[in-house]
Amino acid sequence: MWIDHGAMVLVADGRKMLVFRNKGDRMNPNLEAETVKVQDNPYDRDHASDAPGRVFNSVGSRRSAMEQTDFHELEETRFAVEAADLLKRGALSNDYEKLIVVAPPTALGEMRKHYHKEVQSRLVGEIAKDLANHPVPEIERIIAQS
Numbered sequence: 755m756w757i758d759h760g761a762m763v764l765v766a767d768g769r770k771m772l773v774f775r776n777k778g779d780r781m782n783p784n785l786e787a788e789t790v791k792v793q794d795n796p797y798d799r800d801h802a803s804d805a806p807g808r809v810f811n812s813v814g815s816r817r818s819a820m821e822q823t824d825f826h827e828l829e830e831t832r833f834a835v836e837a838a839d840l841l842k843r844g845a846l847s848n849d850y851e852k853l854i855v856v857a858p859p860t861a862l863g864e865m866r867k868h869y870h871k872e873v874q875s876r877l878v879g880e881i882a883k884d885l886a887n888h889p890v891p892e893i894e895r896i897i898a899q900s
Contacts (some may be wrong), residue, residue, distance in 0.1 A: 755854065755879045755900045757783040759856060761776075764852035766837050766857045766865075767886040768830030769793040773840070776852075784896045793833050834861050838868035845872035853877050854897060858884040879890070 757763065761763040763772065763785055771791045778784030782863045798891075844850055857865060869877070881900050885893050 755897055756780045758852050758853060761854060763851040763854045765885050766861060767884050768833055768861050770886040771837050772886060773824050785890050785894055793829060803846055831864055834864035838865045841873045842870040845870060845876055851876060854879045856883060856885050857880040
């Protein structure tokens with residue numbers, strides 16, 4: 755996939771978001787970071803009980819287990835929505851003409867649900883891979899080979 759000069763590249767997973775701009779050209783991409791955001795984990799499982807919650811039934815004294823909330827999944831979903839909002843703001847302010855999004859399949863699917871029509875019109879490619887912790891030259895290479 756070509757990365758045109760000036761194109762924005764968002765590389766994200768459920769906890770890390772990297773926004774790059776291609777300062778090079780199609781043949782020699784040079785991604786430079788513009789934004790780096792890492793989501794803190796507000797729910798530390800090491801300090802939480804692994805036991806499911808209990809609730810009293812309205813009749814009798816029997817108790818039933820409640821399904822435990824997956825706070826990690828909730829935070830990853832919220833982070834994907836935040837990434838989609840960042841893309842929307844950039845598109846509406848004409849910050850970029852072309853966009854490439856790279857994210858794991860789950861995060862990419864969640865972001866797609868929240869793409870604004872202006873983001874969709876500028877989207878030139880999506881790659882369903884987790885590259886958020888890869889070095890920039892490797893990200894450039896993988897995008898170019900996709």
